[in-house]
Amino acid sequence: MSHDTLPRPAKATGPAPPPPHGPRRGRRHWTRRANPVAGAGALIWLVIVLIPVYAMLSASLTGPEQALTGNPLTPPTEPTLDNYNTVLNNGFGHLLANTAIVAVSVDGIVLGLCVPLAYTAVRTRTRWSGAAFRLFLMGVAIPAQAVVVPLYLLIAELGLYDSLLAVILPTAAFAMPVSVLVLVGTLRDISEELYEAMALDGASPLRMLFRLTIPLARGGIGTVVIYSALQAWNGFLFPLIFTQSDGPRVLTLGLFTYVSQFGVDVPALLASVVLSGIPVFAVYLVARRALVSGLMGVGGK
CATH class of the missing domain: 1.10.3720.10 (MetI-like)
Structure with missing residues (x-):
């Protein structure tokens, strides 16, 4: 039998199948919407909470003079751990x-x-x-x-x-x-x-x-x-x-x-x-x- 008489595969008449790694139809893509009001409220609350904590940590690293006369939000000019040593030894x-x-x-x-x-x-x-x-x-x-x-x-x-x-x-x-x-x-x-x-x-x-x-x-x-x-x-x-x-x-x-x-x-x-x-x-x-x-x-x- 010659090669000309061999049966040829039928051509596909339907639509081509989607690529194996292509996007699937019907899938919903959920995206998170930004909420600026909630973000601003959370930021304000974080600042309100962190300011007293910062003032406490800053004052614990200063001397008695600066703690009584200086601004509580000012960073200590000469940080010291003497206060912690006093507490641990007491x-x-x-x-x-x-x-x-x-x-x-x-x-x-x-x-x-x-x-x-x-x-x-x-x-x-x-x-x-x-x-x-x-x-x-x-x-x-x-x-x-x-x-x-x-x-x-x-x-x-x-x-x-x-x-x-x-x-x-x-x-x-x-x-x-x-x-x-x-x-x-x-x-x-x-x-x-x-x-x-x-x-x-x-x-x-x-x-x-x-x-x-x-x-x-x-x-x-x-x-x-x-x-x-x-x-x-x-x-x-x-x-x-x-x-x-x-x-x-x-x-x-x-x-x-x-x-x-x-x-x-x-x-x-x-x-x-x-x-x-x-x-x-x-x-x-x-x-x-x-x-x-x-x-x-x-x-x-």
């Missing part, structure tokens, strides 16, 4: 250790009590559990200043006055109502089908708590940890009323070291504030996502 480590003990203890008490309480309030849907939950949330409306005198008498009767326990227990008690509210909102986001699946497998309520609820509620738990730690770290009323000696003194009371009847050592005071805020800022950088997700109520999703 018992700052002891104050930091006491404050850390209070914060960790408050977190342990709040988590140990609030997580099972929130789990019971969500899973036990009875009239009594709902009433107990609403009664417990009444603590949000009770200010600490209104009950400080009965608390003082109670702590004195228990023999806890002038100790770290006198600060830890009231701080944990006043942090619990908000913590329970956050955890209940988080646990309600967990699907009911997951509980039913574990119940069909024969899981007990305690196993559901540790194997299902706690892992899915990490956002809310992280929010509670940060909130309780901040309440303990920045607490001033309870350490002031329930402690007296230098042994259980915390950072907020340590600031009084630089305040006397003859004046205030402003640079050293601000240097102490800067050093006190570094641990809190570091914790926020690590757990900011858990904090935001927990406050938005999507920690269980």
Whole structure:
């Protein structure tokens, strides 16, 4: 058979196929629109927040004369770290250790009590559990200043006055109502089908708590940890009323070291504030996502 008699392939009559790497039809291209109003508002808010921080850092690096007579927004002409050396050599480590003990203890008490309480309030849907939950949330409306005198008498009767326990227990008690509210909102986001699946497998309520609820509620738990730690770290009323000696003194009371009847050592005071805020800022950088997700109520999703 000659080459002239071989069948030739038929020519394609339809439209040519699109190139393999060409654009696909029907795809929507979403573009972000600029929002100058929101951007300007965010910039103004950033400036408002950063100006006091800059003034504090600048004053902590100056001498007493420039801090009292100069412009607080003027950069220090001769920066010095003498104020930080003064703070570190004036018992700052002891104050930091006491404050850390209070914060960790408050977190342990709040988590140990609030997580099972929130789990019971969500899973036990009875009239009594709902009433107990609403009664417990009444603590949000009770200010600490209104009950400080009965608390003082109670702590004195228990023999806890002038100790770290006198600060830890009231701080944990006043942090619990908000913590329970956050955890209940988080646990309600967990699907009911997951509980039913574990119940069909024969899981007990305690196993559901540790194997299902706690892992899915990490956002809310992280929010509670940060909130309780901040309440303990920045607490001033309870350490002031329930402690007296230098042994259980915390950072907020340590600031009084630089305040006397003859004046205030402003640079050293601000240097102490800067050093006190570094641990809190570091914790926020690590757990900011858990904090935001927990406050938005999507920690269980």
